[in-house]
Amino acid sequence: MVQRFADLCIRFRAWLVGLLAFITLFHAWNALNINVETVFEDLLPQSHPYVETHEQFKDAFGSSNMVTIMIEPVEGDIFQTEVLRKVQYLTRELRTVPAVDDYQIVSLAARKLKEVTGSTAGIDTRSLMWPEVPTTQAELDQLRESVVTNPVVMGTYVSEDLHSTLVTADFIDHLVDYEVVFNEIRALIDDVDDASVNVRLVGDPILYGWVNHYLTETLQLALLALLVMAVVLFALVRTWRGTLLPLVSGFASGSWALGTASLLGIHFDPLVVVVAVLITSRAVSHSVQIVTRFEEELSCLGDVEGASRRAASNTLRELFRPGLLGIATDAGCVAVVALSPIPLLQKLAFMAITWISTVAVSAIILTPVLLSWVNQARVQTRRRLDPLRPVLNLALRTVASRARVPALVTALVVLVGSGYFAFGLQVGDANPGSPILWPDSTYNQDSAAVNANYHGADRMFIVASGEEEGFVQRPEVLANMNRLQRFMEAQPQVGGTLSVADILPTVHRVLREGNPHYQELPNDALMTGELMYIFESVSEPGDLDQFVDSDKQHAGITLFFQDRQGETIRTALARLNEYIDNNPLEGGEYLLAGGLIGLLGAVNEVILAGQIQSIALALLVLVVMCTLVYRSSMAGMFFMVPVIMSNTLTFSFMAWQGIGMNINTVPVAALGIGLGVDYALYICDRIREELRRGGDELQAYRMALHSAGRAVLVTAAVLIASTLLWWASSLRFQAEMGLLMGLWLTVSAVTALFVMPSLAYVFKPRFIYRDFQPEPRPEAATTGDRLVPNEG
Structure with a gap:
């Protein structure tokens, strides 16, 4: 059947090539219009309780799209008129950035940050630095005192040493365009970033704006990789x-895939360019196998007609x-990624398949x-100058001598050792900062x-949710929230927490004319309700909404994290669950977990x-x-041997180098399972083919290698040259x-050349030796229309 198919393809080769050329050009044109961007919603797993909590509140x-700007004077503290003018400028101009949430821009210059004072005359509230920036020393000193005595501001929007301050802005998830936000905010920073201040932006x-910023460089590297590939191939x-x-x-394969994705409206994430290079390498790999085999066949046939x-x-x-088995294996292993509830991985899996x-x-x-249009065989005996021949001869000597046993033992030791160290691979980010x-x-x-x-640049919020209105006004609920905050602050990576339980003691103290004895949560529900009412009545509409909803049924607790490492997040979630199990909320529950860290x-x-399920399913495929x-x-x-060998070595290397298994590395890992078997398939299938012809067993291995x-x-x-x-x-x-x-690629090639033949x-x-009949044959024997050369 395969022979008839091959003959049919060669007979109608002109029509076939014309059709494929038309399809390639059609898809290449559509590929030029593919949308290259990161879509935030695609990063979130569907139907996960944390995501549902995040979306609701x-x-x-x-x-999770909060931007933080830190302004730090080169000399002195922040209480300088020119420095504060820069804070005011950024606060105002951030409102012009597309998709920004105007009610979630917070800084010293925003109306949301207030000072509340009380006396026998009543409760007074005023914004810390709105609408005007203080200009006199007396006004600056008053602002300093107001900031230092405000627990909401200190450590959250002004550093403890008073040498820097923050401006934060939140963005509407489904409207945010990372590239636009990145460019416009950086333009605003350029307006204020001079020799007098340092401006930080996170x-x-x-982060994803920086990824887009380097997109041109990424494309240049991709083109350079193709050039290196061509040069090394020719050499x-x-x-x-x-x-x-x-x-x-x-x-051709890249054009068809990207063109199809463009027609279906699937965007191309800039971070998966590496995956695209890896898949393209598979096309090159299969094609090189075919060209090499064709030259061998052509050399054997000589100058006969056709x-x-x-x-x-x-x-x-x-x-x-x-070839088809290798491709099907690759596609099947990648298909496992589509089982993930994360849309980005599902779309990427479809494109990769x-x-x-x-x-x-x-x-x-x-x-x-x-290749059928090649006119004359020009394959010469180039072995004397062939740099690959010593490696191939070494592989053959390993199989044909007693060295095969030490080679297999060494492979087993490496497999066991790398498998042990592979268990150290971390899920999530493995280092502080962004691994991107x-x-x-x-x-x-x-x-x-x-x-x-x-306290930390990244945030998580959890929600104390009640079954009825006024739930969070209950003293026992507020006390429970306060204990939860203190419990979580014991984790070193949690820099601080903030909730309404931190606000009410301050209001209580102000109501008592600043008496520090009353800097505590009341024990009476009517009193806590009154304090919330007082705070809300003297504030701007919506000021309390960042802590409690309008029905007082849900309250948020914000946790500030100093890194986003996988271990940090797992520890925090484990501690939260531990506290919740031991301190249940009567009449309500804690909902985990929103914000960037929660997601x-x-x-x-x-x-x-x-992870284990995906690897197991891929191996099953x-x-x-x-x-x-x-x-x-x-x-x-x-054929599981080369796969397990390459994957355990790679995972152990990731653990050693601190490369975490995250949403960006999962597709590469899935492709690696298929990648590890292709080389072994070609070599072992050739051994099987040569053994079926009979003759000397070592000659079959020589031909295959x-x-x-x-x-x-x-x-x-x-x-390897192009990927490095x-x-x-x-x-x-x-x-x-x-x-x-x-x-x-290195481990797969070494395993295919040395371990699998051994x-x-x-x-x-039996599946290799099933039809083997060891009979002597001459150095060059005729098999049908094909001659078998001696490669010894």
């Missing part, structure tokens, strides 16, 4: 067809099964069809400065819960496919993923 207690819109294969056809295959077409047909026939599937046409079919950018990047330096001077906690929980194709359950178990093994080595060298180029990226994530891909030679699995 984000407008009141804070979304927040997720800024190793030394033919134009061996260089250009793999690149044509990669271009040699090119016969060689192309033979190549398509012989490599159809291992489409992309990988097109390789079956662009590489397995198109490459041999194009380098530690010395502007963003991570700004983040470190904000965290060093304040990251939801993502980490989804990844943690699905591999086992089932190999079992069906080779009609042997042993085949499925046999010097043909399929050569293509593996060429592909690995080309792709990403280490020059300004985005740490892309650099690390390039390094991981290079490691995956395993096959020692254990002689």
Whole structure:
């Protein structure tokens, strides 16, 4: 059946190439219009309780798209007129930034930050620094005193040493455009950032704005990687067809996938460019295998009439099964990612499956069809100058000598050791700051400065929710909230907390003419209700809404975090659950957990819960496919070896280097499972093919290693050189993923060349040796229309 299909493709090659060229150009045109952006909603797992809490209360207690600006005078404290004018300017101009929530802009210059005083004459409230900036020393001193005595401001909007202050702005999630926000806020900062102050800028819109800022560099690196790929390919294969056809295959598959995504309205996240390079490398890999096998077939056939077409047909026939199996394995392993409830991973999985599937046409079919037009065999005996031959001979000597046993023992020791260290892989971010950018990047330096001077740049809120109105006015509820805050503040990474339970004691003290004896929560529900009413009556509308809803049924508690590491978030959530279990709210409950940290906690929980499941399912896909194709359950178990080897080594390297398993690295890990088996499939299938012809057993291994093994080595060298180029990226994530891909390819190639042939030679699995009949044969024997050369 495969032979008839191959003959049909060669017979109608002109029509086939014309049709594929038209499809490629059509999709390439559509690919130019694909939307490149990060959509925040796609990052959130669906139907997760943390996400539901966030969506319900984000407008009141804070979304995950908060931007924080820190203004720090070079000399002196912040109580300088010129410094405060800069704060006022930023506070006012932030209202002009698209998608900003006007009611969630907070600073010393905003109306929300107030001073409340009381006397026998009544309760008085006034904004700390609105509408005008203090100009005289007396006014500056009064502002200083008001700030120092205000527990809501100190440590939250003004640093404890009074040398910096914050301006925070929240954005409406479904309207925010990270690139626009990034550019407009940076333009505002340029207006005030002079020699007298240092301005720091953090927040997720800024983080992803930096990703978009480096998009041009990313595209340049992608083009440079293609150039490196072409140069190394030409240096190793030394033919134009061996260089250009793999690149044509990669271009065709990429165009089809991106064009299809554009037509379906699927956006392309800038961070998954590395995944795109990895998938394109699969097209190049399969195409190199086909070109290498074609040149071998053509060399054997010589100058007979129609040699090119016969060689192309033979190549398509012989490599159809291992090539299609490798592609199906890759696609099946990526399909596992689509089971995640995170929309970004679902969309990425769809795009990746489409992309990988097109390789079956662009590489397995198109490459041999194009090769059928080669007029004359020009494959010379280039082995003396071949830099790959020593490695291939070493692999053959390992299999043919007693060295195969030490090689297998070494592989087993490495597998066990790397498997042990792989358990140290962290889920979520593994280091302070953002793992997307380098530690010395502007963003991570700004983040470190904000965290060093304040409670924390990132926030989580939890909600005390009651069954009836007035729930949060009950003294026992407020006392419970206060105890929860003190309990969470014992965690070092939680810089501070804030809730209505911090506001009411201050109002209580003011009502008692500043007597510090009353700086406490009342024990009477009527009194707490009165304090809330007084605070609300002397404030602007909505000032209390950031702490309590209008029905006094829900109250938010904000936790400030000094880093967003996975371990920090897991510890915080575990402590919250511990406290809630031991201190239940009568007539209500605590709802976890909104804000950026809460959402990251939801993502980490989804990844943690699905990580082992995803790996197990991906391995199951591999086992089932190999079992069906080779009609042997042993085949499925046999080909798990390179997969487990490459993945455990890579995961242990991630644990060693502090690279966490997060939403950005999960797709690369899933692709790595399929990536680990492709090389072994080609080599073992060639061993099986040669053994079926009979003859010398070692000759079969020699043929497999010097043909399929050569293509593996060429592909690995080309792709490793191009992936390591990403280490020059300004985005740490892309650099690390390039390094991981290079490691995956190296381990996969070494395992396929040294470990898998040794395993096959020692254990002689039936699916490889099923039709083997050891009979002597001459060094060059005729098999049908094909000659088998001696590669010794």
